[in-house]
Amino acid sequence: MLRRVVSTAARRRSLASALSIHGGATAHVRASLASLHLRSLHTSLPLLRSDTGTVEDLYQKKTPLEHVLLRPGMYIGSVESTKETMWIWSDSERRMVQRSLEFVPALYKIFDEILVNAVDNKVRDSAMSRLEVSVLPGSAANCHKATISVFNDGKGIPIQFHKQENVYVPELVLGHLLTGSNFDDASARLTGGRHGYGAKLTNIFSSEFVVETGDAKSGQRYTQTWRNNMRERGEPIIAPYDGDDFTRITFTPDLAKFEMAKLTSSMTRVLRKRVFDVAGCLPNVIVKWNDEEVPLVGFESYVQAFEGATTKEAELALYSRANKRWEIGVLPSDVGFVQVSFVNGMTTHRGGTHINYILEQLCKRIADHINSKQKDMTVTATQIKPHIALFVNALIENPTFDSQMKENLTSRPSTYGSTCVLSERFIKSVLNNSGIVERVVAAMKTKQRSALNKKVAKKTILVPKLEDANWAGSPRASECTLILTEGDSAKALAVAGLAVVGRDTYGVFPLRGKFLNVRDASDSQLSKNAEFSHLCTILGLKLGSKYETPEEKATLRYGRVLIMTDQDHDGSHIKGLLLNLFHTFWPQLLQDNFVSTFLTPLMKAQTKQTVLPFFSVPEYEQWKASNPDLSHSVKYYKGLGTSTSAEGKEYFEELNEHTVDFRWTSDDDGDAIAMVFSKDRVAERKAWLSNLAPSTLHERTPTMRLHDFVHSELIQFSHADNARSIPSAIDGLKPSQRKVLYACFKRKLTKEVKVAQLAGYCAEHTAYHHGEASLHSTIVNMAQDYVGANNIPLLYPSGQFGTRLQGGKDAASPRYIFTYLHQYTRLLFPEADEPLLEYVIDDGDPVEPTYYVPILPLLLVNGSEGIGTGWSTSIPSHHPIQLIDRLLARIDGDASCDALAPWVKGFQGKIAPNGLNYLSTGDLEILKKTPRTVAVRVSELPVGKWVEDYKNFLHNLIATKKVRVFTEHHTDKTVCFELVIEKDGADAMDDATLRKLLKLESNINTTNMHAFNADGKLVKFDSSAEILDAFFNVRLDLYARRKTYYEDRLGRECAKLENRVRFLQEMASDASPLRSLWTSRPSKADAMAALRAAGFAPASAFEVDGGSDANDKDAYDYLLQTSFLQCTLEHAEKLTREFGAKQATLEQLRETSPKALWKAELHALREALLEDAEYHDAIEA
Known part of the structure; x- marks a missing residue:
């Protein structure tokens, strides 16, 4: 037998290599180690002792505990400090950010073992509702050691004696290696443990380790302490206990084992981030870090915390709960592929099969979509992956990993115990709303253009949805025009026109809604605004440049901007916002006629011989008056999307006829723009709008002075904005509400109909030109009757229309709720009035009245809130019976002008005068006082304060130690918080002090009451009596x-x-x-x-x-x-x-x-209202 002599160091390296399971050892090696129970470890190599050592030195036997301490890398990873870039929570930005931090993986692992145990408890006990982590770094100077504590409620470790092992269960599972409840591979488990190490590793690497668990069922509390790396075991202490179930693990990590002198701030940040992970993975569990509630609840909010973290501009996160075991989140990425994933609450930061499982589905659908739309390119998963940020939270049965660190899942999808097939709805949302498709296409186009001349490198830019001119950024850039369109449909029209003018000198970019008012925007707002960044990139604009010289202008990618918006008020506003952009940062470009506008017909009149376009209503009316006997039909083009591609080509064939250049003649032009958009010129805007003249015919010319645009066109938007935001003093309605009411009367809506269907009917019969989602909201608001909503709802709420819990935001989908005219509505709005009302003419047909004239001033009944341009309004609600009585007295000659106090139906608090305004006070009852505590019941909140918001406020009081605890006993209509305030001298606190502390007072403003009078003028009313006066004469x-x-x-x-x-x-x-x-x-x-x-x-x-x-x-x-x-x-x-x-x-x-007619109808309404106890009882009181 050939024998080789090798050095002791070499043999040790060989042994470590053979036995190491850290960093990728195979499963059979781990299984072999487990079968040995780590009772002895012997080398199996045929080695002789070296010249310098004995057989006893070479062959050693270690206990399992000694081996864990000797070879920590096998169990908990490296004990050396490492530096990695990772995601952490930023308190200042309120989102996840990437930071480079130093930490010790082994210390992180022993912390995570305890944390995962707490997470696993949620699987075992769904009633678990709290998880609290405390990390005290300690101080070497004061000999204070770092201490970490993890607490969770819910069923804990059984306090039972294990007869076979002759110890209590808590001691068995926390103080003995290779013990636990996860060894039965035949049973499906959704927890993190597997090998029987877990929390014991934490115990071994701690100088002190304490377990506390309370068992409500047995009435016992168990406490046990280990010291000196689990070598010294304290006896269990079992005491009587009458509290709720809980478990708390507190340990002092033996920092010397991690080559650390103290727990660093960097290490603490890493541990804190892990707690935030847990908050994202645990539904319906309040997670705290050092007594502060983590501002993430559930996986959807966790994914949303990454908005703006993976892209240059914040994009909305897409989330899907595929089933009970799978949650998926998707964001676009500008920094390469990003994956953040969890398996049974454990962080798999190296991903694994579950990530591949979801990613393959996403990439395939995205590739199929792009390849079907973009005939000139073929994309693969490899090209798509770098643009995706993928988030996965999965519960997987009996998961397997490639190491004890459990960072990479190796389970096959067939063993997951569940499937996750992404829904069509979610896939469509990813394709249409995530921005990933646009990024992939833009990246592919950039790759295709890479062969172009490097001299036009600034031509290659990555902006989603941009159709770049071929000569943009080239030496011929000054010949190029960028067409800015209002949305994607307008872009399609412009692209159709490019078939006429060509793509060499024309580019198209769609704006998403209203552009930012940049005049008073901060640098942070500008940097985060995608539209601003995109426009600067496309045009080559730089902040600080003035573009006064030919050399500066030569750096621009385009020589002109052409604005193409709808021919309505919102289109005018978009033009104004873009002009404001250039005037704020690059006024010289405005002076050089850099900006033009593209006009399309507002309407077309078709006769037997021809089709005549008209660009304004006055222009059409003038033609109609000149041709009274000419038979014709009219088609209105309120949006660019109304025009066909053929019509778009016709417009571009006569481009000069449709283009108007904005002309700068003096500083008055710039001052006019500044007056409209500057925050500090509100008074001037009010005066400007007060002098609004009716829209008149302006002759179309090739140029328009900026001053004229502001005072003839932009002013119409500002007035329209006020008209739709501020109500009429006569009927108390805004235009959208008036349209809904008109549609209900026209339909004779006495039987319930779905809100979504009513919105469609309303849009069809009232020429409503905005999205139906806005009508849904209007209809729901008109039917809401919770405390703080309508005193008299005009529509009946059949279904869940929202409650005071969330201020109506908890209303069900418009598809599921029904409504019809309320019983009081026709009493308020007599049908006999309708032939006498003046009606709005839209698209040539009469629609809703200019304003209704109810028999009662509805503006005072239900109140109103609104913010327009230069103006806002806040009008409180009042008791309808009091208003009826005031009107009856006024009709009989009593002209009393005393102000009426606000009143809110169902409100149980108090409303009292407070100077020129009123004070709304919630209801408070003191239940019990001690020198340090006060128990109180809050049974009413101030007007306009909602239950969920107040609940969040109380959580903040708990976090700041002002409130110890609170419980809730609400219904959908009533409020009931019972709470305990903890403070020295609490017994001396009176009602006023308590109300101030608990914010149970709020102001009801009566100094900002604006509304449109019967002449359509915006008027400020100083009192409710003045509104009553304005209404009285019109109704009479x-x-x-x-x-x-x-x-x-x-x-x-x-x-x-x-x-x-x-x-x-x-x-x-x-x-x-x-x-x-x-x-x-x-x-x-x-x-x-x-x-x-x-x-x-x-x-x-x-x-x-x-x-x-x-x-x-x-x-x-x-x-x-x-x-x-x-x-x-x-x-x-x-x-x-x-x-x-x-x-x-x-x-x-x-x-x-x-x-007498009026009095009869008021009495009829009064009798009907008094049948409702809430109206009757308030009058009696």
Whole structure:
């Protein structure tokens, strides 16, 4: 037998290599070690002792504990400090950021072992609701050692004696190696442990290790302490216990074993981040770090914490809970592939099969999508992966890893115990909303362009959705025009036009909604704004450059900007915001006519011969007045998406006709822009809007002065913004609410219909030109009746329309809830008013009224909040019965102008005057006092404060040690918090002090009450009485006009009935010449002549204009078309009764004054309201 002599050092290296399971040893090696129970370790190599050592030195036997301490790398990883770039939570940015930190992997591992045990407990006991981690770094100077504590509630370790091992279970599983509850591989487990080391490793590498567990069922509390790296075991202490189940592990890491003198701040940050991971993985568990609640709850919020971390600009995270065991999150990445994943609560920062499992699905669908859309490229998963940030939280049965560190999952998908097939909805969201597709396409296009001349390198830019001009950034860049469109549909129209003008000198970029008002924006806001960054990149603009010289201008990638927006108010606003951008940072470019606008027709009139485009309503009206007899149809083009691709090409064929250059003539142009967008020029904007003139016809010219654009076009947007944000003082409604009410009246909505269906009907019948999502919100708000919503909802809430828990934000989807007109709505808005209202004309057709005139000032009933341009409003709600009584007194001559106090239906607190405003106070009851504590019950919150928000506020008070604990006993309508305040001298705290501490007071503002009056002017009201006055005269005038209208209408109806009755009488009389004429079968002309001679009035006499054209061929059809059945005695008697009833109604109306009409309808509404106890009881009180 050949024997070799090798050095002791070499043999030791060989032994370590053969036995090491850290860093990738195979599973069978680990299994072999486990089978030995680590009772002895012997070398199996045929080695002789060296010249310098004995056999006893070479062959040694170690206990399992000694081996763990001797070879820590096998069990907990490296004990040497390492530096890695990792994700950590930033308190200042409130999100995850990447930082380079030094830490010791082994110390991290022993901390994680305890933390994962706490996470595993959630799987075993779903009632677990708290996990708290405390890390005290200690101080070498004061001989204070670092201490780490992990606490969780829920069922803990059984406090039972293990008869076979002759120890208690807590001691067995925490103080004896190769013990635990996870050795049965035949059973499916969703926890982290597997090999029987776990928490024992933490114990071994601690100078002190303490377990505390409370068992509510057995009524026992168990405490045991180990010291000196688990060598010294203290006896268990078992005491009576009457609290909730819990487990707390507290340990003092033996820092010398990790080559550390103290627990560094860098190491602490790494441990803290791991706690944040746990908060993301545990649903419905409050996780705390050093007594502060972690601001992440569940995996969706965890993924959202990475928004803006993997990309240059923040992108919205996409999240999907595929099933109970799989949660997926996706973000685009500009920094290469990023994966953040967890298996059974354990961090798998090196990924594994679960990441590949999901990534393969994503990449395949993305590749299929791009390859089907982009015919000039073929992408693969390898090219897609660098643009994805993937987040996975999975529960996997009996997971296997490539090391005890458990950083890389090796389980095959077939053994997961579940499947995760990404839903079509989630895939579509990734394809359409994540920005990944755009990044992949842009990267591929960049790769394709890499062969181009390097002299035009600045031409190659990565901006999603940009259609770059071929000459952009080249020596011919000054010839290029960038078309900025309002959204993707407008981009499609512009791209269609490129077929006419070519792509060499024209590029297209779609703006996403409204551009940022950059005038007062901070550097941080600018840097985080994607649209601003994209536009600077595309145009080659740099902050600080003035572009006053030809050399500076030559650095730009384009020579001109052409703005292409919808021909509506929002389109004008977008133009203004872009002009504001250039005036703020590069005014010289505006002075050089750098910006133009592209005009498309607002409407087209089609005659038999031709199609005529019109660019404004006044232009069309002028043409229509000049051609009154020309038959034509009109099509309105409110959005660029209305135009077809063919029409787009027509526009570009006559590009000069559709282009208007913005012209700078003096500093007045720049001042006009600054006035509109500067925060500190609010007063000027109010004066500007107060002088708004009606829209008039402006002749289209090739240029437009910036000053004229601001004062003729942009002002219309500002007015429209106020009109849709601030209500009318007459009906208390904003335009969208008015449209909804009109649609409900038109549909006679007395039976419930889905909110989503009503929104569609409303959009169709009221010419609503915005998204239906906004209508959904409007309808839901009009039906909400929780405390703090509407005192009188106009629609009935059938389903979950939101509660005071979240201020209505907890409303169900519009697809699932129903509504119809509330019982009070028609009492407030009499149908008899409708013929007398003035209606808005939109697209040539009448839609909703300019404003309704309810019998009660709805603005004071329900109040209103709104923010417009230069103006805002805040009007509190009032008691409708008090308003009715005030109006009744006013009608009777009592012109009292005392202010009415605000009132909120269902509110149980107090509202009292507070200077010019009012103070809303919640309800507080002191339950018990001690010198250090006060127990109180909060049974009402101030008006406008919602339960969930208040709950978060109380959590903050707990975090700051002002409140010890609180419990909740709410319903969807009532509030009930019971809490304990902890403070020295607590027994001396009175109600006022407690209300201030608990923020149970809030101001109700009455100094910012703005609304539109009957003339459409925005007016400030100083009191509720002034609003009542403005309403009173308009409503009374409507009653007067209504009385006149119906007297005339009833008079004409009576006259017509009288003629019909007389005609039947004539036909029934043998002596009547009409009857004898009829028997001779006269011609229609002879019959009409006979009726005329007999004194019968023609039909025109009963029309509104009171005409009397008796010669019209249809003048007497209302008599001549009388059927034989209508000549019967019964029908004659019916007409006679109808005539008598209508005549009596007319006489009654003539005797009733407008004021009496109003009073009758107010009394009817009052009686209906008093049937509701909440209205009645408030009046009685």
